[in-house]
Amino acid sequence: MSAEHLGEPATRTIAAWPGSQAAWRRARASLAGGVSTGLRASMPPHPLFFDRGAGSRLWDVDGNSYLDYVLGWGPIIVGHSHPAVVTAVGEQLHRGQTFGSGHALEYEVAERLCARVPGAQRVLWSNTGSEAVQVALRLARAHTGRHRFVKFEGHYHGWTDQVLVSYRNLAEDGRPALGSAGQHPGVLADVSVLPFNDSAAVAELLARPDSDIAAVLVEPVLCNTGVLPPAPGFLEDLRALCDRTGTVLVFDEVITGLRMASGGAAERYGVTPDLTVLAKALAGGFSLSAVTGRADIVQQVTSGVVHAGTYNGNPIALAAAAATLDLLGGPEVYPRLEAVTAQLAEGLRAAFARHGVTAAVHHVGPVLQVSPGVTEVRTVREVLAADWAFYNELVVQALRRGVFLLPGGRWYLSTEHSAADVTQTVAALDDALDALSRAGAVPVPATVV
Known part of the structure; x- marks a missing residue:
């Protein structure tokens, strides 16, 4: 496998996205909000613009590579450009x-x-x-x-x-x-x-x-x-x-x-x-x-x-x-999706625990949820009460370390995500949590209305 597909080390840091910022400025002159669906405007710190995708990865217009857990907001079940x-x-x-x-x-x-x-x-x-x-x-x-x-x-x-x-x-x-x-x-x-x-x-x-x-x-x-x-x-x-x-x-x-x-x-x-x-x-x-x-x-x-x-x-x-x-027809497909997602959930729980950050992490099949500021979520109101401001900060820190996430805590996995991808992702999130901890950022305990 080429170095390009292996990606850069999980602890690398992306300082800024000048190409995406320029593209977004240009897009806002013709596209409403500079995006094709309003939800994309909520992506922190600002919408990114991508050039290509392959397997479990994306490359943006600045040349940065990311492990992708957005997957087009769900459709990319077999990876990009299979x-x-x-x-x-x-x-x-x-x-x-x-x-x-x-x-x-x-x-x-x-x-x-x-x-x-x-x-x-x-x-x-x-x-x-x-x-x-x-x-x-x-x-x-x-x-x-x-x-x-x-x-x-x-x-x-x-x-x-x-x-x-x-x-x-x-x-x-x-x-x-x-x-x-x-x-x-x-x-x-x-x-x-x-x-x-x-x-x-x-x-x-x-x-x-x-x-x-x-x-x-x-x-x-x-x-x-x-x-x-x-x-x-x-x-x-x-x-x-x-x-x-x-x-x-x-x-x-x-x-x-x-x-x-x-x-x-x-x-x-x-x-x-x-x-x-x-x-x-x-x-x-x-x-x-x-x-x-x-x-x-x-x-x-x-x-x-x-x-x-x-x-x-x-x-x-x-x-x-x-x-x-x-x-998606092989008998090994869904057990493997389940196993890789379980590996990711376990790794993320351990990372949050290492930094003393309260967060609920669970998954159903290859869809995973992270909810900061709570220990468990069982109802919609408990989900909405989680600390989403903290999570948005985590999304940006993860992005700087080559992991692309949705706001709202939902992660999608594809058939192309590997155990090695998960290991790299957990290392990146661990480093992101370390950066937030050093900055004094901690999730606010949830209050359910």
Whole structure:
């Protein structure tokens, strides 16, 4: 392996990012905020601009290399620029970019999803998770003749008006809260927001004759806010309650799908929803999403439910998906992802302990969460109460030592992250914590509201 791919020593320090700063100044003259999605503007100390990626690493426009735990905010499940994905996409490019009609990859990849995702009898192709969630809710309403839906505190189902409710802004009295300026307040009438892992609250709501609930929409593992697993029996309770009341159970597996197991969280926890939303890991970095599930619900797109999109079933994205599914098909893939992530979690816990820094570190599959200022996180409110100002300082110190992290404590791992990468990462974080300790920075103990 070349020295370039081995990277520089974990204790190296990057003083500044002049190329990224110049690029960001230029971008702000034409791009809103200088970024293509507002969330990227929150990356401390400022958005970086990258030139290329390979495997578990990125290189920025200043020539610095990083071990990448952002992974494009999740899609890069098989690493950057995997040769198999690049080859598949390159071959498809010579055949055509889009046809406005059918092609073999549409059904070939759909067949493979039906074979591996529990409950998947039919597939609808779309382009983003936000779009696919809207399709799932429309299908549920058409199937039940009802209009409202249940979501849970801290769960993220996309940026559209209908579902961007009570994500990070939780009302103290439990009422639904809008997530954005300009959002139509009328959407609050269509949603009931409940605490995650509270089966009794769901049962009480669904038992009401006037609840009008078409769907229960849930991240089976709450990856977007704290990587919180379902409590024992919670998903089973949702399944039983939805069966009893004729309500559609929708798993938002935008993050967990193809990541927590070959068949996603539904396979990992042994609970089959009526509909599953897939995206992120589905196409190895290309824009593709899907709604899968019961044939009688999904088939409604042929009998009155409108599901449209110029780029639906795009052959380039589906070529990438086929290659990604091949790479995720081996029996060793998911045990290895689990083992490498467990190694990282153990190393990070030890590093925090060495510096006397209170932090909770846990993972579910290859998604890891670090929450400073707390010893354990079990609820969304405990996650939100952690010391995120301290964590942002840690992100910058890690960045200076060649480790690229998301704000909010979530880390993604890919099939390309190795034990050696983990060793280097832990050494870099240990050095970053040392720098913060010498500067007198310590996390503030959490106060849960």
